[in-house]
Amino acid sequence: MTIEYLPLDASADTGVAVRVDHVNKRFRLYHERNQSLKSAIMRRRKSVYEDRWALRDVSFDVPRGSTFGLIGSNGSGKSTLLKCLTKIYWPESGTITATGRVAGLLEVGSGFHPELSGLENIYLNGSILGMSRKELDEKRDDIIEFAGVGAYIDQPVKNYSSGMYVRLGFAIAINVNPDILVVDEVLAVGDAEFQEKCRQKFADLKQQGRTVILVSHSMDLVTQMCDHAAWLQNGEVRAVGEAGPVIDGYLGFVGGGSR
Amino acid sequence: MNYLKEIWASRELLANLTLRDIRGQYKRTIIGRLWSLVNPLAAMLIYTLVFSFIIRVQPDPGDPSGLDIFAVWLLCGLLPWNFFAMTVQTSMGSIIANTGLVQKVYFNRLVLPLASVGAIGFNWLFEMGVLLVTLVLCGAFVWPWIPLVALTMVILAAFATGIGLMLSIANVHFRDTQYLIGIVMQIWMYLTPVIYPINLMQAQSDRIGTIPGTGFTLIDLYRLNPMERFVEIFRNLLYDNRWPDGGTMLYVTVAALLSLVLGLWVFRSNERKLAEAL
Ligand SMILES: Nc1ncnc2c1ncn2[C@@H]1O[C@H](COP(=O)(O)OP(=O)(O)OP(=O)(O)O)[C@@H](O)[C@H]1O
Ligand SMILES: [Mg+2]
Numbered sequence: 001m002t003i004e005y006l007p008l009d010a011s012a013d014t015g016v017a018v019r020v021d022h023v024n025k026r027f028r029l030y031h032e033r034n035q036s037l038k039s040a041i042m043r044r045r046k047s048v049y050e051d052r053w054a055l056r057d058v059s060f061d062v063p064r065g066s067t068f069g070l071i072g073s074n075g076s077g078k079s080t081l082l083k084c085l086t087k088i089y090w091p092e093s094g095t096i097t098a099t100g101r102v103a104g105l106l107e108v109g110s111g112f113h114p115e116l117s118g119l120e121n122i123y124l125n126g127s128i129l130g131m132s133r134k135e136l137d138e139k140r141d142d143i144i145e146f147a148g149v150g151a152y153i154d155q156p157v158k159n160y161s162s163g164m165y166v167r168l169g170f171a172i173a174i175n176v177n178p179d180i181l182v183v184d185e186v187l188a189v190g191d192a193e194f195q196e197k198c199r200q201k202f203a204d205l206k207q208q209g210r211t212v213i214l215v216s217h218s219m220d221l222v223t224q225m226c227d228h229a230a231w232l233q234n235g236e237v238r239a240v241g242e243a244g245p246v247i248d249g250y251l252g253f254v255g256g257g258s259r
Numbered sequence: 260m261n262y263l264k265e266i267w268a269s270r271e272l273l274a275n276l277t278l279r280d281i282r283g284q285y286k287r288t289i290i291g292r293l294w295s296l297v298n299p300l301a302a303m304l305i306y307t308l309v310f311s312f313i314i315r316v317q318p319d320p321g322d323p324s325g326l327d328i329f330a331v332w333l334l335c336g337l338l339p340w341n342f343f344a345m346t347v348q349t350s351m352g353s354i355i356a357n358t359g360l361v362q363k364v365y366f367n368r369l370v371l372p373l374a375s376v377g378a379i380g381f382n383w384l385f386e387m388g389v390l391l392v393t394l395v396l397c398g399a400f401v402w403p404w405i406p407l408v409a410l411t412m413v414i415l416a417a418f419a420t421g422i423g424l425m426l427s428i429a430n431v432h433f434r435d436t437q438y439l440i441g442i443v444m445q446i447w448m449y450l451t452p453v454i455y456p457i458n459l460m461q462a463q464s465d466r467i468g469t470i471p472g473t474g475f476t477l478i479d480l481y482r483l484n485p486m487e488r489f490v491e492i493f494r495n496l497l498y499d500n501r502w503p504d505g506g507t508m509l510y511v512t513v514a515a516l517l518s519l520v521l522g523l524w525v526f527r528s529n530e531r532k533l534a535e536a537l
Contacts, residue, residue, distance in 0.1 A: 027535060038435075083534070087365040090531040107363045113279050115286045127275045128366050 008100035017211035018062040023094030025055035054080040056235045069226035077235040100179025114158035147171035183214040269367040280378035295382040318456035324500040335497040336490040342383040349375040350423030404496040421518030424526045451486045485514040
């Protein structure tokens with residue numbers, strides 16, 4: 001049960017950005033979900049929980065420099081896997097080894113304080129994502145520019161539209177300059193112009209040899225952007241490899257299932 | 260050791276989160292930060308009215324300062340107590356209050372309770388500053404004692420942090436904790452000589468004598484409470500203007516260290532499971 005972030009050393013690079021090795025993740029579902037002492041004491045007598053394995057023996061490698069799509073039906077474990085990658089959840093067993101700096105964009109704006117201005121939130125959110133003040137001083141103009149929220153940057157973020165929220169959050173995460181960027185279906189809220197901007201950004205990252213792992217239900221987006229993909233079903237890997245065949249496999253499965 | 264290094268690496272985040280709490284606190288109020296003074300002032304007025312004017316509690320005059328003002332005497336104990344109680348309550352709730360963050364981003368979770376300690380400590384500094392000015396105006400000679408007051412404030416902060424860390428974990432698993440602690444804090448306050456002088460307790464204890472079968476007196480048990488010691492030290496320094504007892508200083512230091520080490524240990528062994536337990 002380890003999640004390890006190794007420093008990226010170009011000379012010793014194995015070509016694997018992230019190795020997911022026999023990862024199992026369990027959630028314990030309690031039947032009476034009110035968290036109280038009384039239920040804890042009752043529970044002692046008779047355990048009233050059920051184990052749900054959200055990830056079962058998941059193994060795959062993400063090649064360095066690839067744009068890696070993670071697809072699968074609702075509840076198949078995609079978000080759970082991304083959360084394990086970003087150390088939010090710890091798997092029950094298995095190892096995850098990431099080489100390089102990892103930044104996650106699981107839900108944008110989660111670190112925003114509604115009463116603080118956009119600019120103040122750049123500093124706050126940036127430091128939550130692990131950027132130093134100096135880095136932020138250097139990058140704030142890029143962030144503001146990429147977010148494109150204009151004069152609203154001095155307004156409290158509670159006055160932002162949901163698209164502006166996403167733009168600002170995404171702009172910050174992009175500027176962490178991660179070697180590995182992990183994105184969980186957050187782009188859907190942005191408008192066409194912003195989505196185009198993101199696509200461009202992903203392409204840039206790829207050019208720089210950085211790795212992007214993204215979850216999406218839009219097969220068009222995955223087809224367009226990803227060169228590799230993995231398909232999760234019920235917490236298990238159904239297929240992994242070149243994007244094309246994996247997507248076809250998934251679409252075939254969905255088509256067959258709905259008939 | 261590694262853990263300490265990790266905490267050190269998160270210092271910038273800690274500073275930013277503390278600032279967030281401080282800045283966000285009194286946004287959109289008219290009198291702003293002055294609100295942080297209103298609470299202790301209101302408490303001071305009420306307690307002075309009830310305990311000094313109606314019940315006629317009379318603490319000894321400050322020795323050697325010669326001060327004899329109930330309200331000032333009260334504040335010297337009440338402000339540290341309020342800091343303690345608020346810190347414990349707020350850091351206890353800090354993980355739950357930041358559920359969104361904990362479930363979506365990885366960072367050293369310890370900064371959440373620590374930031375609430377920082378934000379409340381900031382208000383406390385402000386309050387203590389006002390108290391110092393008041394003391395000087397009333398004729399106390401507090402200047403030489405300020406470094407020791409600052410040191411004791413740090414020790415009290417460590418004590419409160421440790422307790423807050425343990426409770427923040429407990430509260431994630433059992434939300435009963437926060438309600439229970441609300442009551443415990445009230446009882447604890449009355450078991451600490453904040454609004455009445457300890458000599459009233461001493462008199463009762465002398466009247467009863469040793470508790471049968473134990474060899475202890477009531478006051479021995481009463482003085483096990485580290486908060487009693489803290490209040491005594493603050494009153495010695497601020498109100499009496501004299502050296503606190505060395506043994507008492509040692510006692511609070513050991514209590515603070517124990518609390519902090521235990522708190523860090525509990526927090527550390529549970530932090531990985533926080534995101535899914537929430
Ligand atoms: N905190 C949790 N506690 C209990 N069960 C959970 C928790 N988080 C996820 N699960 C369960 O784990 C399974 C996988 O969930 P996950 O969020 O990873 O799915 P997903 O693939 O991201 O789905 P979607 O496409 O809907 O976003 C689901 O059955 C879900 O109910
Ligand atoms: Mg999901």
